Amino acid sequence: MNDERLDAIYKKDVIKNVRNFSKNSYIFRQGDDISNVYLILEGRVGVRSTTESGKELVFNEYSKGEFLNLVNAFNGEKRSLVDFISIENTKIASIPIQHVYENYSILLLATKQMALTLKRAFEHAMIIYDGDAHTKVSRYISTFKDSKLNLTHDEIAKRLRISRPQVTKALNELESKGYIRTKYKEIEIIMD
CATH class of the missing domain: 1.10.10.10 (Winged helix-like DNA-binding domain superfamily/Winged helix DNA-binding domain)
Structure with a gap:
């Protein structure tokens, strides 16, 4: 997402809370209560999970202009299934899911990102298993x-x-x- 689109989201007054995280900080942990969509304003975030046997799985990485917690928010899930960890100093903005539904341009961006994430997951699975x-x-x-x-x-x-x-x-x-x-x-x- 380019800076113009980020500015447009700011102008819609849908961002309710901005937080800063230093490198290698947990933004959310597996099991945390989260229901909003989160927009990365600066930095990068890794998405990870730990299996019952203690093995760490790395799922994805997101950067400036990308959303976090889309799938859970759209499905009405209230608990994080994964850990979100800042890979570098990161600034995150909270956007209530209702504001995403009410703003067509944000909803379109979120939908495009979910489609791209699904494509990446498929490509990643093909890489890992072949x-x-x-x-x-x-x-x-x-x-x-x-x-x-x-x-x-x-x-x-x-x-x-x-x-x-x-x-x-x-x-x-x-x-x-x-x-x-x-x-x-x-x-x-x-x-x-």
Whole structure:
């Protein structure tokens, strides 16, 4: 979402509460009472869950202009099924679900995001369940629209459910072939 759309949402006077979160802070924890939709004004948020056996699952990542808690809010769920964690310093605005329903432009943006999230989930499932580690890493990196990714090897490993050494090996191979350049916590895609 561009800054003009964010400004338009501000002008509609639907934002009721703005909160700041430092890096690696829980915005909401699994089981918390939440019923509104939340708009990211600045920063990035990771969506995670922990299984009964203690394994952490990384589902998605959202950034400026994207909404959080859409599915729960639209379904009338009052408890978070996942953890929302700030990946960097983040500013979040609360929008009551009723205001989303009453504002066609916000409802349209929210619906488009849900469709994109469903598409990402399908693509992610295809990546996780098909191919070796090198193929999974290559496909995963190709799904990003930005040419620079701020991800650690550990973050990629958790998302793809493979080991960190497998990620490192795959990234090294991609770098040796000239497809990417890596720096500390940064992957730059050189060619499409």
